[in-house]
Amino acid sequence: MVSERTSGKSGNMWMDPAGIEAESMRRIEEALGREEACAGGMKWQEPERSVVRRVIHTTADFDFAGNLFFSQDAVKKGREALAAGKPVITDTNMALAGISRPSCLKFGNAALCFMSDPQIAVRARAEGCTRAYASMGYAAEHFPDAVYAVGNAPTALFRLSEIIQSGTSAPALIIAVPVGFVNVVESKELIRKVCMEKDIPLIAAMGQKGGSPVAAAIVNALFYGIPEI
Amino acid sequence: MVSERTSGKSGNMWMDPAGIEAESMRRIEEALGREEACAGGMKWQEPERSVVRRVIHTTADFDFAGNLFFSQDAVKKGREALAAGKPVITDTNMALAGISRPSCLKFGNAALCFMSDPQIAVRARAEGCTRAYASMGYAAEHFPDAVYAVGNAPTALFRLSEIIQSGTSAPALIIAVPVGFVNVVESKELIRKVCMEKDIPLIAAMGQKGGSPVAAAIVNALFYGIPEI
Numbered sequence: 063m064v065s066e067r068t069s070g071k072s073g074n075m076w077m078d079p080a081g082i083e084a085e086s087m088r089r090i091e092e093a094l095g096r097e098e099a100c101a102g103g104m105k106w107q108e109p110e111r112s113v114v115r116r117v118i119h120t121t122a123d124f125d126f127a128g129n130l131f132f133s134q135d136a137v138k139k140g141r142e143a144l145a146a147g148k149p150v151i152t153d154t155n156m157a158l159a160g161i162s163r164p165s166c167l168k169f170g171n172a173a174l175c176f177m178s179d180p181q182i183a184v185r186a187r188a189e190g191c192t193r194a195y196a197s198m199g200y201a202a203e204h205f206p207d208a209v210y211a212v213g214n215a216p217t218a219l220f221r222l223s224e225i226i227q228s229g230t231s232a233p234a235l236i237i238a239v240p241v242g243f244v245n246v247v248e249s250k251e252l253i254r255k256v257c258m259e260k261d262i263p264l265i266a267a268m269g270q271k272g273g274s275p276v277a278a279a280i281v282n283a284l285f286y287g288i289p290e291i
Numbered sequence: 292m293v294s295e296r297t298s299g300k301s302g303n304m305w306m307d308p309a310g311i312e313a314e315s316m317r318r319i320e321e322a323l324g325r326e327e328a329c330a331g332g333m334k335w336q337e338p339e340r341s342v343v344r345r346v347i348h349t350t351a352d353f354d355f356a357g358n359l360f361f362s363q364d365a366v367k368k369g370r371e372a373l374a375a376g377k378p379v380i381t382d383t384n385m386a387l388a389g390i391s392r393p394s395c396l397k398f399g400n401a402a403l404c405f406m407s408d409p410q411i412a413v414r415a416r417a418e419g420c421t422r423a424y425a426s427m428g429y430a431a432e433h434f435p436d437a438v439y440a441v442g443n444a445p446t447a448l449f450r451l452s453e454i455i456q457s458g459t460s461a462p463a464l465i466i467a468v469p470v471g472f473v474n475v476v477e478s479k480e481l482i483r484k485v486c487m488e489k490d491i492p493l494i495a496a497m498g499q500k501g502g503s504p505v506a507a508a509i510v511n512a513l514f515y516g517i518p519e520i
Contacts (some may be wrong), residue, residue: 077420086472122470122499154387191306241351243315270351
């Protein structure tokens with residue numbers, strides 16, 4: 063059944079992940095271009111556009127072309143941080159599973175999630191907070207200048223907001239893309255306000271949408287766009 | 292900052308994951324109800340509705356209320372399979388990471404993904420296919436009546452379609468929710484045709500949308516709805 067779909071030009075196109083990805087990106091650019099033509103101008107320039115494209119690739123949801131927010135030079139600064147081997151901290155094991163291992167190996171980045179760590183459960187119980195909240199506190203103590211990729215928990219963003227406001231840590235980049243219906247919008251508005259005040263680079267999906275794969279896709283889009291040396 | 296938001300009624304509502312989930316589900320039901328009132332009737336009944344609700348909870352995307360497809364009694368049969376301890380096979384480690392461990396422990400289900408297994412890479416190279424395609428072939432040899440949750444790779448669905456057509460395996464349930472722009476729509480149409488012909492239970496997200504968290508959310512919605520004995 064698959065053999066019927068083989069392509070003479072590119073070998074078995076149905077079995078070529080790199081070819082499929084390139085074709086996907088071409089179709090995304092085409093659709094983005096159509097939207098922009100209707101709106102009367104290009105909404106996203108590079109390097110931000112590379113991130114927008116990859117998030118749409120991950121979700122098939124063009125709403126992200128409207129709701130992504132980038133602070134000034136956030137993509138550039140995020141790439142510099144990753145190229146310098148800064149660790150990446152996530153708020154879910156799902157996001158962690160989505161981060162490109164070859165990229166981490168190439169640039170020497172740890173990729174860490176403390177959500178399942180027994181001591182985080184102990185802390186959360188003792189402090190009456192969520193594990194996500196406790197895990198960000200723990201991470202910031204040990205990795206104050208990491209890249210933080212939050213795809214699930216508003217309380218993770220609340221903790222990061224407190225930490226940034228207190229000045230005890232200055233993350234290299236915050237990726238703020240929780241998904242959902244309760245506290246999600248508010249947590250993103252808050253982290254945006256705090257990051258702007260304290261000049262912390264931020265990439266966020268405003269509104270209700272986001273998720274662990276979006277968080278991982280943004281990290282990967284940053285990795286893939288680091289210029290070869 | 293978080294303390295300002297504590298609620299006298301439910302303790303610190305911002306720190307109560309169960310309370311937040313219940314409130315999220317209430318808001319989803321409210322929005323679904325509004326949509327249905329406009330359309331002039333209830334689109335989803337239980338038990339399918341519990342799956343629709345959890346997918347929207349995971350994505351904040353109400354498109355899934357339109358694009359989910361359930362074969363006759365798929366939810367009931369899926370729950371019976373999980374309650375009987377059938378293994379769950381995924382096509383990504385991300386989907387695997389999203390499946391409820393407490394539920395697997397409760398019902399004695401293995402949850403497995405072979406994508407990173409070295410022998411799958413060897414097979415894929417030898418056969419000139421994707422790792423997803425090779426991993427489904429391997430899984431079906433060893434776990435012919437498992438629940439298959441495919442959230443990423445159209446080629447995984449192509450392989451499962453071949454296997455089901457050949458009659459060598461009869462999965463307990465196929466969850467077909469890859470996301471993307473190339474081969475995705477076609478792979479879902481194909482597996483739907485094959486599952487209908489061979490009477491294999493199917494839950495699918497038709498169209499381009501889906502993803503690993505959607506696959507995991509569907510598995511979890513099935514788990515959470517298994518009646519207490």
